[in-house]
Amino acid sequence: MTDIAPDVPPCPLELRNLTVSFTPPRRNKFLRRSGEEKPVRAVDGVSLRLEAGTTLALVGGSGSGKSTTAAVAARMLDCDSGTVLYGGEDVTHLDGGALRARRRHLQTVYQDPFASLQPRFTVRRTVEEGLLIHKLGATARDREERVVRALERAHVPLPLLDRLPHQLSGGQRQRVAIAAALVLEPTVLIADEPVSMLDVSLRAGVMRLFDDLRDAGTAVLLITHDLPSAARHADTIAVLQQGRLVEQGNARQVLSHPAHAYTQALLEATPRAGLRT
Ligand code: ADP
Ligand code: MG
Numbered sequence: 001m002t003d004i005a006p007d008v009p010p011c012p013l014e015l016r017n018l019t020v021s022f023t024p025p026r027r028n029k030f031l032r033r034s035g036e037e038k039p040v041r042a043v044d045g046v047s048l049r050l051e052a053g054t055t056l057a058l059v060g061g062s063g064s065g066k067s068t069t070a071a072v073a074a075r076m077l078d079c080d081s082g083t084v085l086y087g088g089e090d091v092t093h094l095d096g097g098a099l100r101a102r103r104r105h106l107q108t109v110y111q112d113p114f115a116s117l118q119p120r121f122t123v124r125r126t127v128e129e130g131l132l133i134h135k136l137g138a139t140a141r142d143r144e145e146r147v148v149r150a151l152e153r154a155h156v157p158l159p160l161l162d163r164l165p166h167q168l169s170g171g172q173r174q175r176v177a178i179a180a181a182l183v184l185e186p187t188v189l190i191a192d193e194p195v196s197m198l199d200v201s202l203r204a205g206v207m208r209l210f211d212d213l214r215d216a217g218t219a220v221l222l223i224t225h226d227l228p229s230a231a232r233h234a235d236t237i238a239v240l241q242q243g244r245l246v247e248q249g250n251a252r253q254v255l256s257h258p259a260h261a262y263t264q265a266l267l268e269a270t271p272r273a274g275l276r277t
Pocket of ligand 1: 022023024040041042060061062063064065066067068069
C-alpha cells in the first residue's frame with residue numbers, strides 16, 4: 001500500500017494485518033494430548049481499505065473468516081493483533097463511551113433479521129432505538145422525522161410503523177433492520193450475507209438499497225459467498241481462504257480473470273448464468 005498524501009481524506013474503514021484465533025472448547029481430556037485443541041486461525045493477516053462511495057465484497061467459502069473479519073471491523077470482537085482504523089483513527093483499543101461514539105458511524109446488518117430484531121419492539125421503536133442510545137434527536141418529533149426518513153430510504157411502508165417483527169415478512173424485516181442502521185447515518189455499512197435468508201424474489205430489491213447507499217457516499221462492506229452478487233454490486237473484491245486474503249482488486253476484473261486457483265474454484269462452483277449481468 002502506498003503512502004497517503006496528507007490532503008487525501010482518510011478512508012472510512014481500514015483494517016491492517018488482523019489476526020484472530022479461536023481456541024475450540026475442549027470436549028474431552030484426550031483431545032489435548034492428540035493436539036486437536038490447537039487454536040484455529042480464523043483470520044490471518046487480513047488488510048483491507050474501504051473507500052467512501054464504494055462497495056467492497058468480501059467473499060470466500062463457509063468458515064473462511066468473513067464474519068470474524070466483520071466482527072473485528074465493527075469492534076464487536078477483539079483481534080489478537082493488527083489495527084482497526086475508522087476515518088484514519090486507530091480504534092483498536094477504544095472501549096466504553098469513546099467506542100460507542102465512534103461506532104455510531106459504522107453499522108452492521110446481519111444475515112438473519114429475525115435474530116437481529118427485538119421481538120417486542122415495534123418497527124418505530126426498533127428504528128428509534130439507535131437514536132435513543134446515541135442521544136440523537138432532541139425531541140420525540142425530531143426522532144419521529146428521522147425514523148420516517150430512514151424507513152422511506154429503506155422502502156418500508158409507513159403503515160408498518162406499529163407492527164412487531166413477527167407481523168412482518170422476511171423482506172420487510174430485513175428492510176427494517178437496514179432502516180435501523182440508516183437512521184444513524186453511518187459512513188460505513190457492513191452487511192454480512194444480508195440476503196441469503198431471503199426469498200430469491202426479494203433479494204434484488206434489498207441489494208439495490210446497498211447500491212443506493214453506496215451511490216449516496218456510504219462505504220459498504222458486503223460479505224457474501226455469492227460471486228454473481230459480488231460482481232453485480234461491488235466495485236472491489238477481496239477473496240478470503242482459510243483466514244487469508246488470496247486475491248484483491250477490481251470486482252469485474254477479478255471475477256472475469258481470477259488469478260488465484262481458489263477464486264477459480266469458487267467461480268466454478270457458481271452457476272455461470274449469474275455472472276453475465
Ligand atoms: P465465515 O463467516 O467466512 O463462514 P467465520 O468467520 O464465521 O467464517 O469463521 C471462521 C473460522 O473461525 C471457522 O473455522 C469457524 O469455525 C471459527 N469460528 C468462528 N467463530 C468462532 C467462535 N466464536 N469460536 C470458535 N471458533 C469460531
Ligand atoms: Mg459468516
